[in-house]
């Protein structure tokens with residue numbers, strides 16, 4: 076059954092998720108990421124250009140590692156809706172290959188790899204404009220019953 080059909084009357088999925096730290100356009104302290112989705116059968120991909128500031132700094136001039144993990148998590152989470160599933164991150168693994176500069180338009184890309192029942196296996200990369208891969212990630216997302224999500228709402 077499509078995820079939207081499980082929601083309380085009058086509340087869309089986007090309304091429920093309206094303050095997501097990663098992608099909400101109205102969360103003033105969020106990252107406000109905007110993704111482009113490719114949803115061909117064998118190629119489900121989410122891509123965003125990410126240019127963050129000193130507000131997200133760890134080492135001087137570079138992104139905080141936790142923010143990088145958030146970027147990876149958020150990008151991979153965007154692959155779940157094209158699969159017509161509500162899913163939560165169960166496992167996230169990040170390889171920090173090179174420092175990720177702030178104030179630089181980095182490319183964030185996530186790919187759906189494969190699915191085993193409820194288990195969705197995704198990957199993500201963060202790439203410098205010169206083509207250097209700065210970080211890679213693998214994510215395991217678990218499809219959940221959307222009613223469970225509703226119970227978690229305050």
Ligand SMILES: CCCCCCCCCCCCCCCC(=O)SCCNC(=O)CCNC(=O)[C@H](O)C(C)(C)COP(=O)(O)OP(=O)(O)OC[C@H]1O[C@@H](n2cnc3c(N)ncnc32)[C@H](O)[C@@H]1OP(=O)(O)O
Nearest residue numbers: 088092095148149152161162163164165166194215217219
């Ligand atoms: C999120 C809602 C969006 C709503 C739509 C709005 C969209 C726009 C907003 C987007 C927002 C997104 C934001 C970013 C995505 C988050 O960040 S979500 C937040 C972070 N994640 C969480 O808080 C999840 C917390 N964890 C949980 O609630 C529960 O662990 C879960 C994920 C529901 C899974 O629980 P469970 O169903 O009890 O599953 P569990 O038995 O623990 O494991 C399932 C299977 O995975 C296997 N497994 C576990 N770890 C591993 C591993 N490392 N490798 C291989 N297998 C493993 C287990 O062995 C098990 O296998 P089986 O025995 O079933 O074969």
